[in-house]
Amino acid sequence: MRPTPTEGAEGLLALAREGDGEAFRALVEPHRRELQLHCYRLLGSLQDAEDLLQETLLAAWRGIDGFEGRSSVRTWLYRIATNRCLNALRAADRRPPADYRPEVPLPEPSHHRGEPAWLEPYPDLLLDGIADRAPGPDARYELRESVSLAFLAALQELPPRQRVVLVLRDVLGFRAAEVAAMLGTTEDAVAGALKRARGTMPAAPPPPTSVEPRVVADFVRAFEAGDVEAVVALLSDDVRLSMPPLPFVYEGVADVRRFLTAVALREGRRHVLVPTRANGQPAFGAYVADAPLMRAHGVLVLTVAGDRVAGVTRFVDNSLLPAFGLPRSLRGGLR
Structure with a gap:
């Protein structure tokens, strides 16, 4: 039967x-x-x-x-x-990064090596319904930690085999014997790769605090108003601004202020930020005024530490917006 x-x-x-x-x-x-x-x-x-x-x-x-x-x-x-x-x-046949040409000359960055060019944000809406399993005794990362941008960027720096072992063992909690069978190798080899991988990964990000919604709301108001000093007042001393796939990073309040003044919030430029979430972090579809439409300007992801914004990551590829349920343009004026 x-x-x-x-x-x-x-x-x-x-x-x-x-x-x-x-x-x-x-x-x-x-x-x-x-x-x-x-x-x-x-x-x-x-x-x-x-x-x-x-x-x-x-x-x-x-x-x-x-x-x-x-x-x-x-x-x-x-x-x-x-x-x-x-x-x-x-x-190593990666999808080529978005062809992005800045509209104005960029200030000299703090340094020229940012996140991997292929790094993209992950919509939180795709995380719905995924169990935070961690069934193994050695599982170290919770779901929120294992999708953060800092974790993903560090993970991409690992050799492929170490990357795989770390994810299977410490994120998903598979047993060493299971991982060895998946990879066609020995448990000793799995243990060695895991030890090397663990030694290079950053500490887990602190959990969100009760003040995060206020910090994010203040950032949105200041950014949409084009108020550079109000944005800067919300930044941590070691704030980091990057724009994958561009290999430019601006670190520290002075360099980020210089970038905001010359580029993102330059005189006469106004934005609307439409809230979403990416990688377990506050995020926005960014739109810039270009009458009669607000045209897309990438996905902006914030890293909030305590009562300060510690990171601003703008993904410049507008083709990412539909994955977040966001349009390529908005009609109507500024809020």
Whole structure:
């Protein structure tokens, strides 16, 4: 007798092996979002993550007959996704960054090496429904910590194998034996890669405080008013401003003030910031006045530490806006 979907995962698996596409979709759909997030952590790019997710699901569909059930469906899917991402990282055939030319000359930056050119923000709306699992005793990062921009940027600096091991062990909580099986290596090799990776990662960001909404609201009012000094008053002494994929970083109040005055909030330039969230942080779709429309000006992500803004990251690629449910332009005047 043919198994039916009501018999659970085993029944769905049996139907999928017979070529039932609906059963296959029902089998993998509960894992879709977490697999996309996994690919994003490894690749740093939302668009690349979506491409690799589709590759993973296609490979799973084509290889469903070879799944022997020795692990859970979830672990099997993570094995496929992980190795697909590793292949992509080895190929080094990354999506070219957005072709962005500043409208005005930029001030000399504090230094010329920022986040990886391919780094993109991740909409919090895609995090809905993803469990904060951490089932293993060595799991170190909570969901909020493991999607922060600082964590993602540092992760991209690791060699691919170390990056994968850190995510599988410390973020997702897979056991060393499971990771070794996924990667076709030994538990000793996994332990060594994890030790090296841990030594380079930054400390987890502090949790948001009760004053964060006030700080963010004050920032929005000052930025939309074009008030450089009011924005600067909200910044930490070691504030950092960057604009991926441009390799320019402005650090410290003086350099950030200089950038705001000469570029972002230069005289006569006005913005509207539409709130959203990215990487567990306050974020905005940025729009600049260009009558009769407000034209898109990228995605702005804030890092708030205590009662100060410690980081401003503007992703200049306007093609990211639809992923946040935001339009390419706004009609109407300034607020």
